[in-house]
Amino acid sequence: METMNLVSVPVTALYAALCGFLIIALAANVVRYRLGKKVSLGDGGHEDVNRAIRAHGNTIEYIPLALILMALLEINGAGNTSLHLYGIVLLAGRISYAYGMLVPHSSINQARQIGVLSSWIVIVATSIQLLVSSL
Structure with missing residues (x-):
């Protein structure tokens, strides 16, 4: 067996x-925003509902790939320090992005920018590390 x-x-x-x-x-x-505005589908034309939807959607778009790349690195023996660094940057960035979406500021929204940039950095860095380790 x-x-x-x-x-x-x-x-x-x-x-x-x-x-x-x-x-x-x-x-x-x-859900909270939709219930408050009595919207069953979409954003009902409400900017705050749309922001909540995009804060959730954008997070869903980035987290899976980043976690898959991290898992592949971990399976391939990457050190815990780099993995924790990637995880912290990813999570902090996603929180920053959500904050920037849900608490809008001026047209230049630094929290959103930091959130997007941190996700990109994690995805690019883990991708490079995977490529280098597989050569």
Whole structure:
């Protein structure tokens, strides 16, 4: 009988769990706004509902790829320090982005910019590290 090799990715799992809580909080925020404005689908033409939807949607668009890349790095033996750094930057960036979307400021919204840039940095850095480690 063959034994199954199990793969453990505890660092990525930690950030996946924390990101999961963030995603649910943002989803609940969309529901709260929709209920408050009596909107059952879409944003009903309300800018604040649209902002809540995009804060959630943008987070959903970036987190999965970043976590997959982190998990692949962890499986391939990347150090915990770099993985924690990626996870912290990803989570902090996503929180910054959500804050920037939900608490709008001037037309130049630094919190949103930091959020997007941090997600891009994590995705690019993990991609480069994966490429280099697989050569």
